[in-house]
Amino acid sequence: MPTSAPLPPAAPSPAAPPLHGPFALLNDEPVAESEADLLGAGGAARQLAGLLVASRDSTPFTLAVDAGWGMGKSSLMRLVDAELTQAPEVETVWYNAWTSTGADALEGLIKSVLMRFDRRVLRRGLARVTERRALLRAVRALTTVAAGPLGVAGLVDELWKSLSVNSQARNEMRGAIGDLVQEWSETAEFQPRRLLVVFIDDLDRCSEETVLAVCEAVKVYLDVPGLAFVIGCDRSALGPNGLLRDLSPAGSAFMEKIFQTSYRIPAADNHGVKDYIRWCARTAGVAPLLDDALVDLLAQRSDRNPRRIKRLVNGFVLEATLNPVWRDFGPGAVIRTLLLQYFYPDFYRMMTGPSGTVDGDVVAEFRMYREVRRTLLAAAAGQPPAQELTAVRDFLATYDLLVPEPLSTSGQAALTALERQLPSEFPDLVINPAFTSLVDELTGRPDADRLLQRLREGPLGSGGEPTRMSQEWAPMWQEMSGSRGDGYATGFGPPLAWQGPEPYGGYPGQGPGGSAGMGGGGGRPGAVRPPEPLPSPGSQPPYGEPAVPQGVFPAQPSYGQGQPPAYSQQPQPAYQPPPLVIPPSFDVLWVDDQPDRKGVVREVLEALGAQVNHVPKSAAAVQALRNRTPDLLISDISRGSDHAAGFEMVERLRADGNYDGPVVFFTIRRSTDREERAAGLGASLTNNAQELRDLVLAALREPTAPVNTAALAVEAMSVARSQAPARQRHVAATGLHGLSVLWVDDVVDSVRGVATDLRREGATVQLADTEQDALDWLAAHRVDLLLSDITRDGDGEAGFTFAKKLRDEGRYLGPLGFFAGRINPDREARAQAVGALGVTTDSVVVRRWVEQVAQELR
Numbered sequence: 001m002p003t004s005a006p007l008p009p010a011a012p013s014p015a016a017p018p019l020h021g022p023f024a025l026l027n028d029e030p031v032a033e034s035e036a037d038l039l040g041a042g043g044a045a046r047q048l049a050g051l052l053v054a055s056r057d058s059t060p061f062t063l064a065v066d067a068g069w070g071m072g073k074s075s076l077m078r079l080v081d082a083e084l085t086q087a088p089e090v091e092t093v094w095y096n097a098w099t100s101t102g103a104d105a106l107e108g109l110i111k112s113v114l115m116r117f118d119r120r121v122l123r124r125g126l127a128r129v130t131e132r133r134a135l136l137r138a139v140r141a142l143t144t145v146a147a148g149p150l151g152v153a154g155l156v157d158e159l160w161k162s163l164s165v166n167s168q169a170r171n172e173m174r175g176a177i178g179d180l181v182q183e184w185s186e187t188a189e190f191q192p193r194r195l196l197v198v199f200i201d202d203l204d205r206c207s208e209e210t211v212l213a214v215c216e217a218v219k220v221y222l223d224v225p226g227l228a229f230v231i232g233c234d235r236s237a238l239g240p241n242g243l244l245r246d247l248s249p250a251g252s253a254f255m256e257k258i259f260q261t262s263y264r265i266p267a268a269d270n271h272g273v274k275d276y277i278r279w280c281a282r283t284a285g286v287a288p289l290l291d292d293a294l295v296d297l298l299a300q301r302s303d304r305n306p307r308r309i310k311r312l313v314n315g316f317v318l319e320a321t322l323n324p325v326w327r328d329f330g331p332g333a334v335i336r337t338l339l340l341q342y343f344y345p346d347f348y349r350m351m352t353g354p355s356g357t358v359d360g361d362v363v364a365e366f367r368m369y370r371e372v373r374r375t376l377l378a379a380a381a382g383q384p385p386a387q388e389l390t391a392v393r394d395f396l397a398t399y400d401l402l403v404p405e406p407l408s409t410s411g412q413a414a415l416t417a418l419e420r421q422l423p424s425e426f427p428d429l430v431i432n433p434a435f436t437s438l439v440d441e442l443t444g445r446p447d448a449d450r451l452l453q454r455l456r457e458g459p460l461g462s463g464g465e466p467t468r469m470s471q472e473w474a475p476m477w478q479e480m481s482g483s484r485g486d487g488y489a490t491g492f493g494p495p496l497a498w499q500g501p502e503p504y505g506g507y508p509g510q511g512p513g514g515s516a517g518m519g520g521g522g523g524r525p526g527a528v529r530p531p532e533p534l535p536s537p538g539s540q541p542p543y544g545e546p547a548v549p550q551g552v553f554p555a556q557p558s559y560g561q562g563q564p565p566a567y568s569q570q571p572q573p574a575y576q577p578p579p580l581v582i583p584p585s586f587d588v589l590w591v592d593d594q595p596d597r598k599g600v601v602r603e604v605l606e607a608l609g610a611q612v613n614h615v616p617k618s619a620a621a622v623q624a625l626r627n628r629t630p631d632l633l634i635s636d637i638s639r640g641s642d643h644a645a646g647f648e649m650v651e652r653l654r655a656d657g658n659y660d661g662p663v664v665f666f667t668i669r670r671s672t673d674r675e676e677r678a679a680g681l682g683a684s685l686t687n688n689a690q691e692l693r694d695l696v697l698a699a700l701r702e703p704t705a706p707v708n709t710a711a712l713a714v715e716a717m718s719v720a721r722s723q724a725p726a727r728q729r730h731v732a733a734t735g736l737h738g739l740s741v742l743w744v745d746d747v748v749d750s751v752r753g754v755a756t757d758l759r760r761e762g763a764t765v766q767l768a769d770t771e772q773d774a775l776d777w778l779a780a781h782r783v784d785l786l787l788s789d790i791t792r793d794g795d796g797e798a799g800f801t802f803a804k805k806l807r808d809e810g811r812y813l814g815p816l817g818f819f820a821g822r823i824n825p826d827r828e829a830r831a832q833a834v835g836a837l838g839v840t841t842d843s844v845v846v847r848r849w850v851e852q853v854a855q856e857l858r
Contacts, residue, residue, distance in 0.1 A: 022285045023284060023285040023286065023317050023321055023496065024283065024284055024285055024317075025284065025314050025317060025318075026280055026283060026284055026310045026313060026314055028307060028310060028311075041072060041075060041076050041079055041265075042079055044076060044263075044265075045076055045079030045080045045082070045083055046083050048063075048076075048080050048083075048230075048263065049080050049083035049084050049087065050083075052080070052084065052090075052195075052197055052228055052230070053084070053087045053090060053195065055228070056090075056193060056195040056226075056228070057193075059195065059225050059226055059227055059228050060222070060223045060224055060225060060226075060227050060228065060229075061228055061229070061260045061261075062218060062228075062229040062230075062231060062258055062259050062260055063228070063229070063230050063231070063259070063260070063261055063262070063263065064231050064232075064233060064235060064259045064261070064262040064263070065077055065230060065231065065232045065233075065262075065263055065265065066233065066234065066235045066262045066263060066264045066265065067232075067234060067264065067265035068234050068236075071265050071267070071305070072265055072306065073201070073232035073233070073265065074201055074202075074232060076232075076265060077199050077201060077230060077232050080199075080230065081094070081197075081199060084197060089193070089194045089195065090194070090195045090196075090197065091116055091194065091195070091196050091197070092196070092197045092198075092199060093112055093113060093115070093116045093196065093197075093198050093199070094112075094199045094201070095108065095109050095112045095198065095199070095200050095201070096200075096201050096202055097109075097200055097201065097202050097203045097205075097206050097210060097211075097214050098201075098202040098205050098206060100210060100213075101206075101207065101209070101210055104213075105206070105210045105213040105214050105217070106213040106214070106216055106217045106221075107160065109198075109200070109214055109217040109218070109222070110160065110177070110217055110221060110222065111156050111157075111160055112198075113177075113196070113198060113222060113227070114156045114159060114160070114177075114180070115153070115156055116196055117180060117184045118184070119155060121180060121183050121184045122155040122156065122159060122180070123155060124183065125159060125176065125179065125180045125183075126155060126158055126159050128176065128179060129159065129176050173221050174220065174221050174222075174223070174224065177221060177222060177224055178224035178225070181196070181224050181225065181226040181227060182224075182225070182226065184196075184226070185225075185226040193226065194226065195226065195228060196226060196227050196228070197228045197229075197230060198222075198227060198228070198229045198230070199229075199230050199231075199232070200214060200218075200229060200230070200231045200232065201231075201232045202232065202233075203231055203232065203233040204233040204234040208855075215258050218231075218258060219257060219258055231258075231259070235259075235262060267303075267304045267305075268304055268306070270299060270304070273299045273302075273304045273306075273309075274295050274296070274299050276306055276309065277290070277295050277298050277299060277309055277313075278290070278295060280309060280310060280313045281295075281313060284313050284314070284316075284317050285317070286313070286316060286317060286320070286331075286476070286496075288475035288476050289320075289331040289472075289473070289475060289476050290331065293332075294331060294332060294335055297332075297335060297336075298312060298313075298335065301339055301434075301438075311342070312335070312338055312339075312342070315338045315341075315342070316331070316334055316335060316338060317496075319334050319337075319338065319494075320334060320494060320495055320496040321494055321496045321497055322494055322497070323459075323494055324459035324460075324493055324494050325454045325455065325458065325459050326494065326495050327459070327469055327470070327473075327493065327494060327495045328447075328450070328454070328469070328470055329445075329447060329451055329454075329470050329472070330470045330471075330472025330473060331472055331473070332445075332472065333442070333445060333447075333451055336438060336441055336442045337442070337455070339438055340438065340439075340442070344429070344435060344438075346423075346425050346687070347362070347366075347423075347425055347429065347435075349668055349687070350362040350423060350668050350669060351363055351452070351455065351456075352455045352456055353456070353597060353668040353669075361452065362423070362669075363439060363442075363443060363452055365422075366426060366429070366430070366439065367439065367443065368391075368395050369395070369418070369422060369426055369430065370430050370436065371388075371391065372391065372392050372395045372396070372415075372418070373415055373430060375388045375389070375391070375392050375411075376392065376407075376411035376412070376414055376415045376418075377411060377412070377415065378411075379407040379408050379411035380408055380409070380411060380412075382408070383407065383408065384407070389403070389407075395418075396414065396418060399418060399421045401414065401417055401418060401421075419672070420671065420672040420673045421671055421672075421673045422671055423669050423670060423671055424670050424671055424672060424675075424759075425670075427756070428756070428759060428760045469495060470495070473495045473496070476495075476496060585611060586608070586609065586610045586611065586631050586632075586700060587610070587611045587613065587628065587630040587631050587632075588605055588610045588611065588612050588613070588630055588631065588632045588633075588634060588696075589613050589615070589621060589624055589625065589630040589632070589633050589634070590602075590605070590612055590613065590614045590615070590634045590635075591614075591615055591616070591617070591618065591620075591621045591633070591634070591635040591636065591646070591649065592614070592616065592634075592635070592636040592666075593616045593617060593636065593639045593640065594636075595614055595616075597668075598636070598666060598668075600689045600692070601634060601666050601692065602614075603689075604689055604692050604693050604696065605634075605696065607693075608693070608696055608697070608700075610632075610696070613628075613630070617639070618645065618648075618649040618652075621633075621635075621649060621653075622653070622658060625653070625658050625659050626658075629659065629661070630661070631661065631662075631699060631700075632661065632662050632663075632664065632696060632699045633650070633653075633659060633661060633662070633663045633664070634663075634664045634665075634666055634692075635649065635650065635663065635664075635665055635666070636665070636666065636667060637665055637667045637669075637674065638667070638669070646665055646667075647665075647677055647678070647681065650663055650681050650683060651681065654681065654682075661699075662683075662684075662698075662699040663678075663681065663682070663683035663684070664683065664684045664685070664686065664692065664695045664696070664699075665678050665683055665684070665685040665686075666685075666686060666687065666692055667685065667686075667687055668687055669687070670685065670686075670687045675766075678780065679776055679777055679779075679780040679781065680776070681780075682779065682780055683780060684780060684781055684782075688738065690738055691738060694782060695782070698782065736758060736761045736762045736763035736850060736851070736854050737761075737762030737763070738762065738763075739762070739763040739764065739784050739785070739850065739853065739854045739857070740763070740764045740766075740781060740782050740783050740784045740785075741755075741758060741763055741764065741765045741766070741783070741784065741785045741786075741787065741850065742766050742768060742774060742777055742778065742781075742783045742785075742786050742787070743755060743765060743766070743767050743768070743786075743787040743788075743819075744768045744769075744771065744774045744786070744787070744788045744789065744799075744802070745767070745768075745769065745787075745788070745789040745819075746769050746770070746789065746792040746793060747769070747789075748767040748768075748769045751767070751787075751819065752767065754843045754846060754847075755767055757847075758847075758850060763850065763854075766781070771802050774786075774802075775811070778806075778811055778812055779811075783812060783814060784814060784815070784853055784854075784857055785814065785815045785816075785817070785849065785850060785853045786803075786806075786812055786814065786815070786816045786817075787816075787817050787818075787819055787846065787849075788802065788803060788816070788817075788818055788819070789818070789819060789820060790818055790820040790827065790839070791820070791821070797830075799818055799820070800818075800830045800831070800834065803816055803818075803834045803836065804833075804834050807834055807835065815837055815849070815852075815853045816834065816835065816836045816837065817836055817837040817838060817839075817840070817846065817849045818831050818836055818838070818839040818840070819840060819841070819843075819846055820839055820840075820841060821841060822841065823839050823840070823841060827839045837849050837852075
């Protein structure tokens with residue numbers, strides 16, 4: 001019988017495409033195992049664990065693991081914990097101080113310690129406590145019977161109730177806990193006593209009340225043999241110039257006793273940081289794109305902070321996979337733009353805004369300002385070359401300024417006049433070498449002009465011939481399906497958009513069967529919303545403390561130069577503000593010819609429940625006002641080529657009597673001239689969402705009756721301080737962003753240096769050399785702190801007289817301080833009489849006042 005030929009093997013069925021692309025985001029969890037230790041913290045962890053075990057006979061003691069934001073306190077502590085699990089007769093317990101508030105922290109920490117004891121020890125402890133109270137036998141028996149079926153958690157609750165029932169019980173708490181620890185720690189003969197190591201994390205993120213509650217628990221109630229505490233915190237945040245600056249001398253002395261010793265985590269070495277960056281890039285799937293030059297850039301610009309590195313790598317992945325703008329450029333442009341987004345957000349907003357400068361290019365304006373500034377300052381040494389003088393003349397003419405004669409003695413005056421019209425950030429940024437070098441690197445690209453245009457206008461969009469992707473993406477897209485070796489791809493999508501099946505793959509907006517990114521696809525009208533700015537490199541990270549919740553990280557740190565940050569950037573506690581009392585109908589007229597570029601205005605207004613009527617031009621605003629008078633008018637300033645349109649509109653409205661209510665100018669560009677012109681119209685000006693919210697709320701408030709005595713002003717200040725919401729703060733990392741300071745001095749040059757330092761950290765500081773200027777500013781702006789001299793024009797009482805006038809007339813009742821050339825008892829008494837913070841000759845004390853007010857407001 002003939003046999004048939006064997007059947008060919010069945011062709012393998014095509015593999016289903018994966019449901020995700022090759023890219024991933026990095027987490028921000030602390031390292032807990034030695035295998036994940038990429039920066040060599042394991043060696044320090046082993047040494048610390050060994051020291052803790054060897055010091056069990058020295059308990060109680062407290063060790064601080066000291067480091068700034070992101071420097072790896074949690075990671076190091078987790079690694080120490082892992083090492084301690086190998087040690088005999090050692091137990092550990094973790095307590096995250098950030099999870100509790102105020103007095104709850106004391107109870108939470110003590111209960112966390114008690115939970116580590118076994119049920120037998122807890123029952124005996126509960127029996128001892130009830131007997132110490134000399135309670136009736138029946139009550140004691142009832143308690144013991146009730147405790148019988150309870151588990152450890154129930155016993156801990158009962159024990160806490162007994163230990164905290166009244167002041168007498170609290171006085172005995174330490175002894176009772178000491179007995180518990182002693183009984184628990186006893187082991188068989190010739191064996192070491194048991195040791196309980198308590199790890200307390202994130203203390204520096206807490207409110208002052210929580211910090212003090214935790215320290216009270218550690219030093220007053222848990223300071224017993226057998227317990228060792230390891231506390232992760234930034235000691236500078238808990239120092240006399242930090243969160244606890246208002247403590248009494250006795251309180252400060254108490255805090256000094258909390259920590260017996262500290263270990264300051266050093267920054268990782270440069271070689272290790274580069275290896276870490278490469279590991280992050282491999283994990284995220286973008287390693288082929290980060291060459292040695294970009295790795296060096298990230299190491300340098302991140303200040304060797306692993307958390308910051310992770311966020312930058314994550315930002316790179318998001319931009320490259322979601323933002324079509326980057327298709328025509330490369331990884332280097334993405335990284336440098338991200339650095340501007342994260343660390344200089346105010347400048348970035350102007351750079352990408354529609355009307356950031358007179359000619360629309362804030363980068364060119366800044367670079368030209370830098371050259372003109374250099375020429376004007378050097379003019380004192382001799383006449384500048386003709387070419388430089390021409391450049392100065394042309395640049396000044398843009399702002400209707402003339403080159404003064406002779407320039408050798410008037411260069412500084414010309415520069416001052418120029419800077420009044422420039423964005424208020426420029427004078428600080430121009431002396432920041434980290435920023436200027438970053439701008440130079442970005443503008444040094446051959447495609448810089450096209451890049452800046454795309455950042456302002458968004459991607460080109462789809463619907464035309466396929467474009468050639470930048471060759472800088474070649475290491476990545478040549479490995480991805482759907483791309484062609486010559487760099488062409490269909491569509492205009494992001495450079496690394498994955499062509500997977502929906503819903504996990506593809507580029508938003510692509511049609512069925514289409515592809516995105518490498519393969520092309522539908523474009524989108526605009527760039528991805530920029531990520532939240534990072535805290536400045538003045539704060540530090542190994543890698544991965546608990547993720548920082550998104551919040552306010554305000555503006556321009558002196559990145560990478562060890563200078564103080566210019567914005568706030570530390571995580572804030574979950575503070576719930578009191579409910580807003582908003583009228584049933586709160587109408588806002590918003591005038592802006594490009595509302596999409598300032599969507600934050602609508603977000604703020606709608607979040608407050610306002611009814612928003614938007615119109616694009618002045619004529620439409622006049623018509624809207626004829627139909628209905630709003631409770632608040634919000635306006636832009638520049639419209640098209642008219643860079644004073646908003647001011648002129650409000651001037652006409654005031655002159656014609658069409659509107660005399662509150663006005664807020666919301667603009668990308670903020671300058672001294674603009675602020676003063678707004679003040680002259682009785683209006684406010686801001687480029688900040690939080691400030692806008694505050695100004696809107698101010699317009700909502702009913703006018704209050706005037707307060708006409710300094711004594712009531714003092715009382716109001718005291719009440720405000722006592723009711724200020726407790727809020728976490730890290731002074732060194734967050735800066736003073738959002739704080740408004742008015743400084744009155746007839747010789748403003750004498751205080752300009754201090755004012756500049758405060759502005760560098762984000763505060764708004766207005767200098768007024770006359771009382772009238774100060775009154776005008778107070779009438780139009782929120783002022784959080786008023787600083788004043790005392791002697792003016794030969795009048796040795798001028799400062800006190802002016803302060804009393806402000807108090808009596810109710811024009812200003814907030815914090816007040818006097819900065820003078822001398823102090824005496826009479827001046828101190830006069831300052832106290834008007835409710836001032838004091839009199840000082842020391843700028844350090846002024847800085848302390850500023851930080852105190854900032855803390856109370858937060």
